[in-house]
Amino acid sequence: MLNSETCSFCGNEVPPPSQHCPHCGRPGRFWNVLDANESSEVAALNRRYQTAKKDALSRNADVALQLFENALVGSKAVISRFQSDVLRLASSTRQLYGTYYQLIEGGLRLPDGDEWDVLRELADTVLFPKYKEEMRFGALSLDGLGLPNYGECSIVLREEMIADRTSVFEENSALFVERHNIKIARKPNLPKGYRATWAERAKLGVAKLYGRIDSATTPDKYSRILLRAGATSESDDFIEVHIFGPMTVLTMEQVIVIAPQASKRTTITRAIKSKLAKHKVQVN
Numbered sequence: 461m462l463n464s465e466t467c468s469f470c471g472n473e474v475p476p477p478s479q480h481c482p483h484c485g486r487p488g489r490f491w492n493v494l495d496a497n498e499s500s501e502v503a504a505l506n507r508r509y510q511t512a513k514k515d516a517l518s519r520n521a522d523v524a525l526q527l528f529e530n531a532l533v534g535s536k537a538v539i540s541r542f543q544s545d546v547l548r549l550a551s552s553t554r555q556l557y558g559t560y561y562q563l564i565e566g567g568l569r570l571p572d573g574d575e576w577d578v579l580r581e582l583a584d585t586v587l588f589p590k591y592k593e594e595m596r597f598g599a600l601s602l603d604g605l606g607l608p609n610y611g612e613c614s615i616v617l618r619e620e621m622i623a624d625r626t627s628v629f630e631e632n633s634a635l636f637v638e639r640h641n642i643k644i645a646r647k648p649n650l651p652k653g654y655r656a657t658w659a660e661r662a663k664l665g666v667a668k669l670y671g672r673i674d675s676a677t678t679p680d681k682y683s684r685i686l687l688r689a690g691a692t693s694e695s696d697d698f699i700e701v702h703i704f705g706p707m708t709v710l711t712m713e714q715v716i717v718i719a720p721q722a723s724k725r726t727t728i729t730r731a732i733k734s735k736l737a738k739h740k741v742q743v744n
């Protein structure tokens with residue numbers, strides 16, 4: 461966790477959560493990416509990655525693991541939402557995809573009111589100190605499909621619109637914080653090596669998933685190895701994507717709707733389709 465970042469222009473220290481340098485005003489700080497890029501995080505991830513490679517070699521699965529890693533280089537960030545949310549975003553380029561905290565602060569929604577509330581807030585506070593309000597969540601996907609527990613629409617984001625401001629994380633961060641028994645402290649004992657910049661997402665994927673790749677693993681299995689939707693969000697298995705800052709319909713590349721059978725839903729799907737087409741977003 462960085463305490464500050466040195467401004468590349470004026471050389472002074474910029475503290476989080478400032479996106480602009482408070483001294484010279486230069487913009488462009490995405491704290492989740494800076495945190496993932498911190499040298500001790502990078503070194504810890506590299507160690508996990510080397511362990512994964514060595515293990516694969518000993519099992520004669522090194523070629524298979526390399527092929528899996530190559531595939532992960534092309535993975536996409538996907539956000540799952542309900543059709544009503546997508547319809548709102550599709551209606552205008554001025555509609556923003558807000559975060560949970562922004563919606564609560566703006567008086568637009570109430571906290572979920574379940575046991576996840578506390579865990580989620582604890583995880584976000586530890587992972588994104590002082591900037592959790594800016595974070596949007598998604599999952600890493602190879603086939604464009606996200607996690608249906610969060611909605612029937614998988615929104616695939618345009619890589620060039622998010623690459624600079626996105627980092628990835630081992631798994632559902634709320635569950636991670638619980639499993640690792642991380643508590644609020646002056647220096648939270650968050651283990652290192654479980655987050656990566658967007659450019660290094662394949663490395664994190666290898667470090668996490670190497671045990672599921674053997675010499676017989678074929679490419680058609682990759683998608684479900686990377687992301688497996690569970691019966692509930694607690695049993696979803698995925699690499700979490702953290703995106704800093706706002707999003708609109710123009711951030712989207714494609715929307716995949718897993719259409720429910722009920723026919724009343726198809727009307728809303730049609731409306732989404734025609735609106736998204738105007739913004740050159742593909743619908744499947």
Ligand SMILES: [Zn+2]
Pocket residue numbers: 467468469470471472481482483484485486
């Ligand atoms: Zn500066």
